[in-house]
Amino acid sequence: MKINQSYKFSVAPMMDWTDRHCRMFHRAFSANTLLWSEMVTADAVIHGDRDRLIGFSDAEHPVVLQLGGSDPAKLAEASRIAEAFGYDEVNINCGCPSDRVQSGRFGACLMQEPAVVADCVAAMRAAVSIPVTVKCRVAVDEDPPRETLFGFVDQVSDAGCEVFTVHARKAWLSGLSPKENRDIPPLDYGLVADLKAERPELSIILNGGIKTLDECADHLKVFDGVMLGRAPYQTPQMLGGVDHLLETGEAAPFDEAQAAMDALAAYRGYMAEQLEAGAKLSSMTRHMMGLFTGLPGARAYRRTLSEKAVKTGAGLDVLDEAVSHINLESVDA
Structure with missing residues (x-):
């Protein structure tokens, strides 16, 4: 098969x-x-x-x-x-x-x-x-x-x-x-x-x-x-x-920043379920450090996750704070 x-x-x-x-x-x-x-x-x-x-x-x-x-x-x-x-x-x-x-x-x-x-x-x-x-x-x-x-x-x-x-x-x-x-x-x-x-x-x-x-x-x-x-x-x-x-069969240009935002929105429900079940935020955000690479605010995004996602009780508000550093308007411009 x-x-x-x-x-x-x-x-x-x-x-x-x-x-x-x-x-x-x-x-x-x-x-x-x-x-x-x-x-x-x-x-x-x-x-x-x-x-x-x-x-x-x-x-x-x-x-x-x-x-x-x-x-x-x-x-x-x-x-x-x-x-x-x-x-x-x-x-x-x-x-x-x-x-x-x-x-x-x-x-x-x-x-x-x-x-x-x-x-x-x-x-x-x-x-x-x-x-x-x-x-x-x-x-x-x-x-x-x-x-x-x-x-x-x-x-x-x-x-x-x-x-x-x-x-x-x-x-x-x-x-x-x-x-x-x-x-x-x-x-x-x-x-x-x-x-x-x-x-x-x-x-x-x-x-x-x-x-x-x-x-x-x-x-x-x-x-x-x-x-x-x-x-x-x-x-x-x-x-x-x-x-x-x-x-x-062809690779076409696409809006990577928007794809990242859409994926975060789709992933958010899963993250909430896992946090409720006792998972640590850092166990999920560690796979997301490369997201927004090359975009304005990416360094602050990574720093926020690195410093705050590992803390006891860290929740989705940490992710929201990290994403807030990404300046999509400058990308669109």
Whole structure:
């Protein structure tokens, strides 16, 4: 079963960033962006506090749960739990290069064990009816990129995986930090384009280094989808142009300031509900610091949130004060 192809734009799974508050904030900008959870290990899903770890709001749909692990039985059980929770897709992380991930035998190190990943995919697909997908790199360490990527995808697709999100860089498991692994290994979009051209029956989503909607429009002429991470997180107002991009295939100019204000209005009800349920204001506003970047008053907006949202009992009046610093009239002028 392939992912719904109307969902061609994804916000990447990012540890400590794409929690449920972040996803609801991003959903306020775009109805059609595919949202992803942070990676959660299969063991945590099976044995942990599920509501805290993988709980989400109905308005987040479509949403993907990314799982970490290499045990087929555990991943199958975690997938059953995810489907029961209502997730639209489950994904295996074969791309994260952190030491913690390697020690648990999941993440990018699984690029070197395609047979294991294939067994996991087969077990998961037997357990659920929702799509089972894979996110990977092009290769690991000194492994040859073309041979590694094509061999990995062929073996895993033989097990029934039809959707691959490919971060178009190698992962270096030693010598580079996870942060450095996001920037230092060179991008190879051409290799991923070759994969799509030579495996047209598969859905290939491009990830890595994409910063603008114009770039997305160009990549969507080649790939089945694009995934962005830091760009929409750090400047979330860019998500205000995604639905038009997906509808028309073109990136068009839009009023980013107005998109930000509209998203805040849409997000406000959720924030009020979460505050009433005991959530801290800062747990939501921390995902909103990049909003209004480049606009008059953005620095005062960030300062107000940084200083006041963390205080005990902080409420929506703090957000209102922060937004009051934004001078939209000067933007319109």
